Amino acid sequence: MDKYPSNSFEGLIESIVTEEISQILTNYKEPKGxxxxxxxxxxKEISSLTGIGIYTLRQLTYRRAMPHLRVKSKLLFVEKEITQTIxxxxxxGWSDPDSNWDVEKVQSEIEKLQAKKEDPVMIDEAVRKIIREELEDFSKEILSQTKKDKEKYYGRTVLTIKEAANxxxxxxxxxxxxxxxxxxxxxxxxxxxxxxxxxxEAFLWRETANSYAEEGNIYWQRILQRLxxxxNERNLAYEKALKRLEESTYN
Known part of the structure; x- marks a missing residue:
């Protein structure tokens, strides 16, 4: 089969497909774990580790947006992610020498983020996203048909309900x-x-940020705004790529 010229649109697609397939195969070959x-x-474990009381830790999660996940009513932390806050x-203490938690400053950041103009998305990045999504669907088919190696799914980790609970x-x-x-x-x-x-994990992080933002916490609203x-940027890239591909098909 003849190769397309490397500087053509078809050649770009071909090179991206080659790279992405190579990557997915590499992911499947990665050793378990x-x-x-x-x-x-x-x-409770964080309290014991840091010497800070549970009430204060709860206040840090709210007033300083200390990173954590909410799993229903339970709060979970990763030690290295909270080191700076601690x-x-x-x-x-509760002083703010760098004004990182100044309400007006945070509100200004949120407003700037809302008003930020859409950055141009390179067509190769947009197309690459589409191809990744297609390969992801393909990998789901592989998982459901072969049921081999449940630990790996397109370079990701698949857990049973019991494993996820643990x-x-x-x-x-x-x-x-x-x-x-x-x-x-x-x-x-x-x-x-x-x-x-x-x-x-991504879902729980968003749900955690959303729950605090709905309570009116300005600091978590900043995090949710970023998310x-x-x-939105990912969706815009996808829509642009679809439009460009449709135009190239009919022209």
Whole structure:
């Protein structure tokens, strides 16, 4: 089969497909357990580790947006993600020498983010996203048809309900509730539910930010605004690519 000229649109698509297929094959060849997993700690464990009381830690999650996940009513932390917040609290208490938590400053940041003009998206990046999504659908088919190597799914980690419960320090019933009542992303093969770890963590992070933002917390509103902006940018890239591909098809 003849190759397209490298400087043509077809050649661009061909090179991207080649790269992405090469990457997906590499991901499937990665040894089990190569995906870095976070070790979540409960608020009691963090209190014991840092010497800071549980009430104060809860205040830090709200007044300083200290990174954590809400799994229903339980708060989970990763030690290295909260190190800076803990260090600042021990050094400065509730004072704010750098004005990082000034309400007017945060509101200004949110307004700037809302008003920020759409950055141009390179067509190769947009097309690459489409191809990745197509390959992801293809990998789902591989998973459902062969049922081989449940630990790997397009370079991601697939967990059973029990494994997900252990990872997020909760019960299988809570994971089922997150799936059925809260809409947490999952795979279903026949009657069996599977959770893609990376997608579940992203979902819980957004839900955590959203819950605080709905309570009127300005600092978590800033985080949620950033998440919304990033998601919007991804959607814009997808729509632009579709439009460009449609135009190239009919011209």
């Amino acid at each position: 190569s995906t870095e997993r976070k070790e979540y700690l409960t608020i 260090r600042d609290y021990k050094e400065y 990872y997020f320090r909760t019960s299988p019933a809570t994971i089922y509730s997150l799936i059925k009542e809260d809409g947490m992303p999952h795979l279903k093969i026949h009657s069996r539910f599977l959770v893609v770890l990376e997608e579940a 919304d902006w990033e998601e």
